[in-house]
Amino acid sequence: MKTQLAAAVVGGSSKEAARELVSSVRQQLAGADPALVLAFASTKQPLTDVTSALQEAFPDRVLSASTAGEFAGNDGSNGQTAVFAVAGDYKAFVGIGTNLAQDPQAAVQRAVAAVPESIEGYPHKTAIVFIDSLAWSGEEATLLVAALLGDEVQIAGGAAGDDLAMQSTHVGAGSQAANNAIAVGVLFSKQPLGVGVAHGHKPLSGQLKVTRSEGPRVYELNDGNAWAVWKDAVRKRAKEAWGLDVDTMKDPTDIVQLFARYEGGLDRGDGHYTVRAPLVVNEDGSLNFTSGMPVGTTFRIMETTSDDLVRSAREAAERSCSKLGKRAAGAVVFDCAVRKIVLGSDFGRAIKAINGAIDGPIAGFATYGEIAMNIGELSGFHNSTTVVLTFPE
């Protein structure tokens, strides 16, 4: 059976948006029943309202996340809800686990409880994971999902957003949506899906070492206050390249502008870097990352340009397509919210770059962290990347 995909984005009230999206999905799929429906809702359409409306139309197959921007095709902005639906030779299972911060292992176990180990005739397994990374660390959550789903699973997804308020993000499965939670959808397929990731950042600073931390909260770098060290490392370049004055930054919105351009990069020892971004500066100058940063971790501060980000979006799409072994029917895109900040009006250029590599329906959202973990890998959470999950024809 050929893969059929639908993608749409609309604004308005939650109920209006959900009604219009359901109608659009049904029309695009021409009567085919979707195996999985992904919904990406801005804070203007509370996720609980959107998911309950979608659940009525597509029971027990909706996986959702709140966003910091959403899009379908080349059309996207803030304040809307996007959907992506897939029909064809697929079997899907969705679940959600709450109290992620208090008991991560139990939350992940609940989210994957309904997923069978295998399904005869559907040899390929892909998990789509949405997490509240303001509640718990993204890398740890991703690795727990990988451990529970077994060796032969590839994972894509993202950390939910809240239009850069950095207060509360939500994820959903079926009729339930919650913060402090993880939502997992597992797709069994007859053909492999493709996962591609790229970031477009280059090292700027010398090596920095985490000398005091607790989980994802870093208090000290090189034995100095973390925020002070970060500012010292980027002060000159931020002023020259972007006109940003690190010494007058107090507002979280300004600070996000800085972190969008200067992020941490873990040296993987193979010439590549895993990007780790701080999202919040606390009053004591400690930095909240979205993954654990144990004492002794070393990294460099990275920098990027708009052109590098656009190039990397295309690269992620091409890497994803190369894993299909055939033409892509369409894709879901998880793109870091901070890339959107750096790109500004050029964000559309990055989406067009992805559309240039994939001729088919595309939808996605701006995340607070992206998930891409191919089979056999031991890390899956990224920052400031584009992750593309492609579906074969």
Added chain:
Amino acid sequence: MLAPALGSEKSVEILEDAAHRLGFGHLMSVEQAIALLGTVAQADGLVGIVGNLARSRLRLEAVRGKGAT
């Protein structure tokens, strides 16, 4: 194995520390490597989680390797 999640320098530090505690040298058998990762898996937080997953993967590889021969 651990470097994508922890960076190469921290990964080397963790593995050398675990090897030292177990009295292993740089060359070790698969069983010793599994035991080494078992020690890493006992750590708190990200280090323990990635160590645990690495140990599971290595165990599986070892079983597959034996199956093939």
